Amino acid sequence: MPDSAAERKLAEQLGDIRPELVDAYLAALPAARSAVLARLWRGLVHEPLPWIVGRVSGRDGISLRLADGRLLHGPPSDPWATGTAVARVELDGRPFDRPAHLFTALAVPGGGRFAGELDHSVASMALSRTAPHPAGPPAMPWEWEQRSPDGHPYHPACRSRPGFSAAEQLAYAPEHRPVVGLRLAPVADATVRGPWPADLRDGRLALIPVHPWQAEHALTGRPLRPGPNAHPLLSLRTLDLGGNIHVKTALSVQLTSAVRDISAYSVEHALTTSEIVERAAEHLGGRLHIARTLAAAGDGTPDLAAMLRQSPYAYAGPGEQVVPVAQLPACFAPLAADERGDRIAEFARLAVGVCLDLLDLGVALEAHGQNLLAVLDRQGRARRLVYRDLADIRISPTRLARHGIRPPMTGRLLDDDPTTLRRKVFGCLLTGALGPLAGDAPTLGAILAAATRGLPATPDLQALVKDPLPVKALTSMRLAPEGDHWARLPNPALLC
Known part of the structure; x- marks a missing residue:
């Protein structure tokens, strides 16, 4: 039964407008809590949070020592795992299975606001999971975009929609x-x-x-x-x-x-940015639209x-379909394991090569599962990529100038700092595209190693395969929401 403000509110609203959905919504709440708690636990274990002063792994899981002496304990956490569930974590021996309740009990700076977001995330995810899942391939291209009930695969606020009533979400x-x-x-x-x-x-x-x-x-x-x-x-x-x-x-x-x-x-x-990126993409031999x-x-x-x-x-040719990368796991799921692995490897090789080549040219894309789309042939092989939404990319004037392109603009999109550029590309590509396709760290390591084998040994490539991998510290960003915060994760490619 709903026991938080957002859960109760959506249940009451559904009772007024769509009473036939109430039972399905209530039934979806426990799994939604576990899915959000898994994302939250990932952030607590792997992000640099100032009030966590120690982390110890043991046979029965991971213990986090808080600055005030309390102990938070939960299961092992793979930072690249997706589709996982965490039933509960314990704070000084007291079990919590509701993410919002846990953060209220932690009583850390910014925790009250974030607890509200976690509450919304659980409630909205449960409501999203009441939507019927269509069988078979989409009849219209944009229907691929309507098959994702859970939102961001790693973000604890993956379905937070404060300000949206049940009627508005539907x-x-x-x-x-x-x-x-x-x-x-x-x-x-x-x-x-x-x-x-x-x-x-x-x-x-x-x-x-x-x-x-x-x-x-x-x-x-x-x-x-x-x-x-x-x-x-x-x-x-x-x-x-x-x-x-x-x-x-x-x-x-x-x-x-x-x-x-x-x-x-x-x-x-908007138009100038589009023109710059299109000019840079012309250097990629038709691999990116x-x-x-x-x-x-x-x-x-x-x-x-x-x-x-x-x-x-x-950009879909005869017999081709264009699929958002966020939907590739579902698209490849019906395939046999070997064939699915081949399709993932082909996509990864294409995506990594395109992103590195464009980065070398001077454009850092946010190549996550929403902005990046794959053009698949009749056999489901990724042949080309399409990128949309240029509002938050980064452009390096110095790198572009080496290729005869001088951006006629100023402002926040321009940045020559290699760390900033690589964070933009790697963070989005890994957490929004390759990580969800891999599903765990060992598989991601194998995918990265295979996708980068034989590529030119540029400084950007070396950073991708040898350095700790930059990912947005999604929990930290919600607790102190001024600007981007980053975590550095062990590079799984070094395990291969």
Whole structure:
């Protein structure tokens, strides 16, 4: 039974609007708690948290010594394991099976806020797991994006959606497969970059697509018009409009780790960034397509802006399909073990090579399971990659200049620091793509070793296969949410 604020609230709301889902939701809660607790335990064991002063591994698990002398004990933790469950951990011998209750008892700085996020994560994951799972391959390309109920494979706030009611999750979240009716905001003096479509104009007014959640909660009182229907994708606030066009909308709410608004900087530089990355990708011999930014518009605030992008599914040739990397484990699951291993190895070789080559050129992608997509042939072999959403990549002016490309822009996307660039690429590629495909550290080590064998021995490659691997310290970032925090994990490639 629900015993926390978020769990109870969603149960009560479901009772009002969809009573037939209440039993399925309640039945899903225990497994959702264990799944979130597993992600949380991973963060506690492997991240540099200032109030954990000692870690000891034993036959029965791992013990963490807290700065105040208390002892936290739980099962062994593989930092690359996915799909795991942790039934409970013990704090000074007292068992906890609810992540939010554990963090409340820990009473560490920032823990109260984070406990609320963990509570939301459990409740939303349980609700997501009530969505029926379709059998067989998708009928429409974007349906691949609607088959992931659990969110980020390593983030303890993987399904945290504070501010979303049960009705709003059912109406807007991709796993529930809704059709979302967008709104349009007329803006007289909009900043517009690129050819804004005629059907999104009214004379001198730019009609900026608005997510209905944003209309209800952030743009209250503003006159809005009915907009087109669209299908939500993995990121929830990005939707398929049809006609090979995707729209990224502003959503002023924290989902997982960040508030999903769109900055004025992103609108201003959207097309320039796209052009730079496309020029760099031309050097890769057709191995990488960029779902280019077509146009961007906003009113100068992060709460009202939108970007129109080319659909990555436009790059599927005859007999091919384009699949978000987050869905490759499900895509490969029906295959026999040997064949599945071959498909994973082929994808890993392609992805590692593309990311390293583009990094050498001067572009550090966030190549995680949502932004990176694989073009699969009829046999399910990865032939090419597609990348979308350039809002938070990093660009090295010095590296690009070596190849005759000089970015005509300034600002936060530009960075020449090798550590920053490698963190961006490796952290996303490992935790968002290769780690979930591997499922554990030994398999990831074998995949990395095979994928990098024979590649040019650049400093970036050496860092990938010989140095500790940088990953975002996801728990630490939620406790002290100013900027990125990083953990360095033992490199499993050294075990091979």
